[in-house]
Amino acid sequence: MKRALNCIWRLIVTFAMTLTAIGEVSAVDLTGQASIIDGDTIEIHGTRIRLWGIDAPESGQLCRGADSLQYRCGAKTANALDAFIAGRPVTCAPTDHDRYGRTVATCGVGGTDLGDWLVRQGLALDWPRYSRGRYAAAQDEARRGERGIWSGSFVEPWRFRECVRLGGRPARCSDEAEENG
Numbered sequence: 001m002k003r004a005l006n007c008i009w010r011l012i013v014t015f016a017m018t019l020t021a022i023g024e025v026s027a028v029d030l031t032g033q034a035s036i037i038d039g040d041t042i043e044i045h046g047t048r049i050r051l052w053g054i055d056a057p058e059s060g061q062l063c064r065g066a067d068s069l070q071y072r073c074g075a076k077t078a079n080a081l082d083a084f085i086a087g088r089p090v091t092c093a094p095t096d097h098d099r100y101g102r103t104v105a106t107c108g109v110g111g112t113d114l115g116d117w118l119v120r121q122g123l124a125l126d127w128p129r130y131s132r133g134r135y136a137a138a139q140d141e142a143r144r145g146e147r148g149i150w151s152g153s154f155v156e157p158w159r160f161r162e163c164v165r166l167g168g169r170p171a172r173c174s175d176e177a178e179e180n181g
Contacts, residue, residue, distance in 0.1 A: 030105065034090040039077030039124060041102065044090060048102040052095050053131030054115040055157040056124035058164075062174035063154040066146070070174065073149055077123040084117060085109050122148020125156060 030049070034042040039056025042049050056077045057063060063073035092105035107114045118124035119135040122142035126135035143150045155163075155174055163173035 030092040030094060030103070032089055033087065034085055034107075034109075036078050036082045036085070039074055039081060039118065042081075042090065042107065044092065048100075049092050049094075049107060050098055050100075050102045050104045051115050051118070051124075052104050052106045053127055053134050054119055054124040055127040056118060057149065057154065057157050058160055058170075060164075060170040061155070061157065061160050062171060063149050064152040064175075066151045068152065070171075073123075073154060077118065077148075080121065080123055081114070081118065085114075090114070120147075122146075122150045125149075127158070 030044060030047065032044045034044050034049075037043055037048065038059050040051045040054055042051070057074040059072075059074040059078065061072075061074040062070040065071055088109050090107050090109050092103070092107040094103050094105045096104040098104050115124070115131075116135055116138050119126055120138040120142055122145070126133065126139040128136070142148060160170075160173050164170060
C-alpha cells in the first residue's frame with residue numbers, strides 16, 4: 001500500500017512539474033520576433049495572437065481615401081504594423097482565447113502598446129465591445145486628425161465581416177454598409 005501511494009505521489013509531482021514547465025514556456029513564447037498575419041493578428045513562436053480591444057480592416061477590405069478612390073486598407077494596416085515593429089521583439093500579455101483558438105493579448109514593442117498605436121494612426125478601431133473604451137481617446141485623436149481610414153470613408157471591420165459572411169463580395173461589402181468618414 002505504501003509503495004502504491006509513493007508511486008501515485010511521484011506521478012502527481014511529475015504531472016505538476018510538467019504543467020509548471022509548460023506554463024513557463026508559454027509565457028516565454030509570447031515574447032519574440034513577430035510575423036504579421038493581418039492588421040490585428042500576429043504570430044510569435046507559432047502562437048497566433050489577436051490584439052486585444054481593437055479591430056483592424058480585413059486583408060481583403062477596401063476603404064476610400066480622401067480622393068474617394070478605393071485602396072486596400074487591410075493590407076495597408078498590416079504593412080504599417082510590420083514597418084512599425086521593424087523586427088524588434090514584441091511582448092504580449094495574454095488575456096483570453098477567442099473562438100478561433102487564438103490567444104488574445106495586449107502586445108507592445110519598445111514600450112508602445114500596439115493596439116494604441118494602430119488606433120492612434122487611424123489604422124484600426126477601438127472595439128468597445130471588448131475594450132470597454134480603452135482606445136476611445138486614441139480613436140478620437142485619429143478621427144480629428146483625419147489619419148488613416150479617417151481621411152476618407154470605410155465600413156467597420158465587424159460589419160464588413162458580417163456582410164461577407166452573408167454572401168457579399170468583398171468589394172461590395174467595403175462600400176455597402178453605411179460608411180464612416
